Amino acid sequence: MAKQIFEGIKVIDFTWAATGPQVSRELAEHGATVIRVESHKRLCPLRTYPPFRDGIPGVDRSAFFTKNNTNKYSISLDLTHPKSREVTRRLIQWTDIIGESMTPGSMARLGLDYESCSKINPKIVYFSTCQQGQYGPHRDFGGYGYHVNAVAGLSACTGWADGEPTMVFPAYSDFIAPWYVLIALAGALLRRRETGEGMYIEQSQFEAGLTFVAPHILDFVVNGHKLTRNGNRDRYMCPHGIYPCIGQDRWVAITVADDYQWHQLCEMMGNPPWTFEQRFDGILNRKQNEEDLDQKIGEWTRDFTAEQVMTMLQEAGVPAGVVETAEDLFNDPQLKFRQQFRKLDHPVIGPHTCQAPAYTLSETPCEIARPAPCLGEHNEYIYRDILGFSDDEIADFIVEGVITTEADAPTKV
Amino acid sequence: MKDSKTLLGGCRVLDLTDVKGHLCGKVLGDYGADVIKIEPSGGDTARNIGPFYQNVADPEKSLSWFSSNTSKRGITLNIETPAGKDLFLRLVKSADIVVESFPPGYLDNLGLSYSDLRAVKSDIIMTSITPFGQEGPYAHYQATDLVGVSMGGLARLLGDLGRPPVRMSCDPQAYMHAGLHGAVGSMMAYYHREMTGEGQHVDVSMQAAVLLAIQHAPELWELMKVNVVGTGQFFISVRPQPHGLLSSRMIMPCEDGYVACTFGGGASMGQVVSSKALVDWANEEGMALELKDYDFTQWDGATITQEEQDHIYGTVGEFLKTKTKAELYEEAVKRSIMLAPCNNIEDITKNVQLEARDFWEQVEHPELGETITYPGAPVKMAQTPWRIGCRAPLIGEHNQEIYVDELRLTMEEVGILQANGVI
Numbered sequence: 001m002a003k004q005i006f007e008g009i010k011v012i013d014f015t016w017a018a019t020g021p022q023v024s025r026e027l028a029e030h031g032a033t034v035i036r037v038e039s040h041k042r043l044c045p046l047r048t049y050p051p052f053r054d055g056i057p058g059v060d061r062s063a064f065f066t067k068n069n070t071n072k073y074s075i076s077l078d079l080t081h082p083k084s085r086e087v088t089r090r091l092i093q094w095t096d097i098i099g100e101s102m103t104p105g106s107m108a109r110l111g112l113d114y115e116s117c118s119k120i121n122p123k124i125v126y127f128s129t130c131q132q133g134q135y136g137p138h139r140d141f142g143g144y145g146y147h148v149n150a151v152a153g154l155s156a157c158t159g160w161a162d163g164e165p166t167m168v169f170p171a172y173s174d175f176i177a178p179w180y181v182l183i184a185l186a187g188a189l190l191r192r193r194e195t196g197e198g199m200y201i202e203q204s205q206f207e208a209g210l211t212f213v214a215p216h217i218l219d220f221v222v223n224g225h226k227l228t229r230n231g232n233r234d235r236y237m238c239p240h241g242i243y244p245c246i247g248q249d250r251w252v253a254i255t256v257a258d259d260y261q262w263h264q265l266c267e268m269m270g271n272p273p274w275t276f277e278q279r280f281d282g283i284l285n286r287k288q289n290e291e292d293l294d295q296k297i298g299e300w301t302r303d304f305t306a307e308q309v310m311t312m313l314q315e316a317g318v319p320a321g322v323v324e325t326a327e328d329l330f331n332d333p334q335l336k337f338r339q340q341f342r343k344l345d346h347p348v349i350g351p352h353t354c355q356a357p358a359y360t361l362s363e364t365p366c367e368i369a370r371p372a373p374c375l376g377e378h379n380e381y382i383y384r385d386i387l388g389f390s391d392d393e394i395a396d397f398i399v400e401g402v403i404t405t406e407a408d409a410p411t412k413v
Numbered sequence: 414m415k416d417s418k419t420l421l422g423g424c425r426v427l428d429l430t431d432v433k434g435h436l437c438g439k440v441l442g443d444y445g446a447d448v449i450k451i452e453p454s455g456g457d458t459a460r461n462i463g464p465f466y467q468n469v470a471d472p473e474k475s476l477s478w479f480s481s482n483t484s485k486r487g488i489t490l491n492i493e494t495p496a497g498k499d500l501f502l503r504l505v506k507s508a509d510i511v512v513e514s515f516p517p518g519y520l521d522n523l524g525l526s527y528s529d530l531r532a533v534k535s536d537i538i539m540t541s542i543t544p545f546g547q548e549g550p551y552a553h554y555q556a557t558d559l560v561g562v563s564m565g566g567l568a569r570l571l572g573d574l575g576r577p578p579v580r581m582s583c584d585p586q587a588y589m590h591a592g593l594h595g596a597v598g599s600m601m602a603y604y605h606r607e608m609t610g611e612g613q614h615v616d617v618s619m620q621a622a623v624l625l626a627i628q629h630a631p632e633l634w635e636l637m638k639v640n641v642v643g644t645g646q647f648f649i650s651v652r653p654q655p656h657g658l659l660s661s662r663m664i665m666p667c668e669d670g671y672v673a674c675t676f677g678g679g680a681s682m683g684q685v686v687s688s689k690a691l692v693d694w695a696n697e698e699g700m701a702l703e704l705k706d707y708d709f710t711q712w713d714g715a716t717i718t719q720e721e722q723d724h725i726y727g728t729v730g731e732f733l734k735t736k737t738k739a740e741l742y743e744e745a746v747k748r749s750i751m752l753a754p755c756n757n758i759e760d761i762t763k764n765v766q767l768e769a770r771d772f773w774e775q776v777e778h779p780e781l782g783e784t785i786t787y788p789g790a791p792v793k794m795a796q797t798p799w800r801i802g803c804r805a806p807l808i809g810e811h812n813q814e815i816y817v818d819e820l821r822l823t824m825e826e827v828g829i830l831q832a833n834g835v836i
């Protein structure tokens with residue numbers, strides 16, 4: 001087996017929802033030992049969200065949870081129990097990295113904030129990530145991903161000029177923020193190697209997400225221009241849009257960047273008479289008559305499948321692509337070639353897939369070997385073999401409720 | 414020479430990317446790396462992409478160039494010429510990472526493949542960012558941002574019910590994901606190199622980067638055979654018969670725009686508290702009185718009828734119309750109401766939370782005679798702060814520093830190279 005980048009690196013994972021877990025997941029996929037510290041009394045929200053295997057809710061049945069937590073171990077621990085300190089002390093001494101994504105102040109109340117943990121282990125690298133940051137007037141704002149999408153401007157700028165703001169399905173910042181933390185963690189580990197010092201990394205997911213709209217922020221700051229919804233229009237490229245194809249709700253994206261690509265597109269369409277009209281001759285004319293142009297192109301694409309249009313146009317040197325549904329992604333030949341979807345077998349969910357990182361590494365490929373853990377699945381292994389508690393001590397923990405069990409879970413997930 | 418004030422002070426990056434990969438070098442540079450942007454003679458064609466400073470289309474005034482190329486020095490170089498290739502390989506000797514986004518095979522044909530670079534510097538890391546990856550059935554396909562978000566599965570999820578899929582109008586996004594994942598892959602390889610001395614080739618797919626941004630859409634297909642589509646202002650829940658679909662309007666009009674508002678209850682204490690708090694506030698102003706005694710703990714998303722849902726949403730919606738985004742957000746924070754404004758860009762720049770956290774960075778542009786406000790740190794670290802090291806480079810701005818001061822060419826040689834289209 002090829003060497004793994006983070007082999008020997010240890011992570012205590014207090015994170016939940018999406019951002020934090022993706023950070024520790026990618027560390028785990030590159031060989032780190034990641035222990036999720038969970039509680040039956042306070043479930044990670046994703047364990048309670050669909051899709052569930054067979055539509056039946058259950059703490060170990062959610063694929064929304066599994067996608068963010070492959071390769072990790074899980075122990076159950078009631079962090080509010082006074083005796084949990086005996087466990088967390090050993091975890092903190094053992095680990096290199098601690099991650100959390102609780103609402104601000106929670107970890108401090110539990111005595112598990114960076115200051116407290118670094119007193120036990122001064123070398124730890126500790127990251128905190130939450131929606132709006134650890135401090136500030138809105139730090140306690142509690143909402144879902146779509147609230148952050150709204151605050152971050154994404155709802156207002158997605159949709160049509162003659163429409164209203166729209167819900168954006170993914171909690172978008174959740175898929176930008178983790179990567180900045182991951183880069184900082186790797187850098188912090190290298191720095192620790194040189195200096196012996198740990199580090200605290202603090203993040204607002206809202207702030208991280210804004211890095212992706214930077215050009216438009218500058219446009220307002222400098223020019224006073226406020227971005228508005230403009231469908232699939234582009235500043236410069238024309239035609240540029242999403243067009244209907246044969247089948248139920250099937251679409252293809254076509255973008256033309258220059259006159260060469262325009263001529264190639266016309267060729268593929270069979271050079272119909274309308275393409276010779278004055279009003280489509282040259283980029284300025286095409287831009288001016290964009291709406292009609294889109295309609296004409298849509299009349300052509302309607303007779304083909306999205307795959308046919310993509311293949312034809314790509315072969316002619318015109319960027320075009322199927323607007324892929326989730327189903328399409330599973331069948332996409334390029335994603336299959338890259339082994340983007342990896343197969344895993346989960347004790348409760350059964351066979352399922354998860355997604356690999358967007359980059360491959362030639363010498364140290366990632367290893368997605370284990371499915372996401374069931375809650376507390378590794379109690380015996382971790383408490384006994386890693387943390388060194390005796391069987392009697394572990395039995396006491398269970399009796400006293402330090403180690404939570406299914407009996408502590410809410411009746412309705 | 415290591416700069417201990419930043420995280421990546423000891424790392425040199427040669428950045429050959431086009432617009433699909435610009436963010437990669439910026440991310441590494443803002444964390445402290447010494448990033449040298451290598452542009453073709455005359456400058457990167459992305460400099461012609463707006464928006465522009467004061468709306469003047471000028472390759473030294475592109476705001477999208479400014480925002481994606483901070484913390485980089487800039488040189489011009491034509492690597493297709495023998496002399497240019499030679500200079501590039503000399504720079505590789507001092508580099509840790511080379512980032513590029515050429516079509517697969519282009520650098521191989523120039524004799525600048527990963528194995529060619531490794532012959533010059535055995536532990537070099539090469540990060541290649543392409544629309545679909547170095548190999549495979551689509552490796553030779555071209556992609557713009559719209560094609561990237563379409564083939565990565567994001568466009569399908571966005572937009573209004575019954576209308577075509579859309580991309581976000583704050584373009585580009587696919588390029589941003591590609592660049593950021595390129596930075597992650599580069600950093601993974603750099604960490605490994607520092608620990609073991611071994612470099613490697615990092616192969617980044619823009620399509621895969623977008624795929625990683627679509628949350629649980631793949632899982633909804635895999636387990637429930639549901640393909641998520643854009644639902645506009647609504648949240649649609651699919652419920653077992655006989656209850657059918659439940660459509661809840663989440664994006665609600667207010668006095669000066671729209672807000673995203675959660676309104677329900679049941680098992681979620683947060684939602685119960687939120688809904689009650691919103692009704693209480695409305696009641697204080699003599700509105701939504703019919704909901705005064707509504708028991709939100711009894712609200713059940715699984716069984717409520719569409720009529721009742723529309724009725725309670727409509728009632729609170731009337732109250733929302735009487736308040737501005739700012740008023741609603743301020744009270745939401747105070748009263749723990751799960752409501753957020755659908756901010757536009759201007760609202761974002763006035764956001765009090767960002768202000769309180771010193772989020773905004775002031776970047777000097779001496780040649781424009783002013784300072785421009787940029788988005789700031791994606792993470793905060795006390796000991797090695799993130800910072801914008803410098804504004805994006807002008808065309809060939811650091812040719813002197815690199816070619817003369819560092820590589821020890823003479824001014825005459827630089828002149829010859831320039832006249833011959835090598836620099």
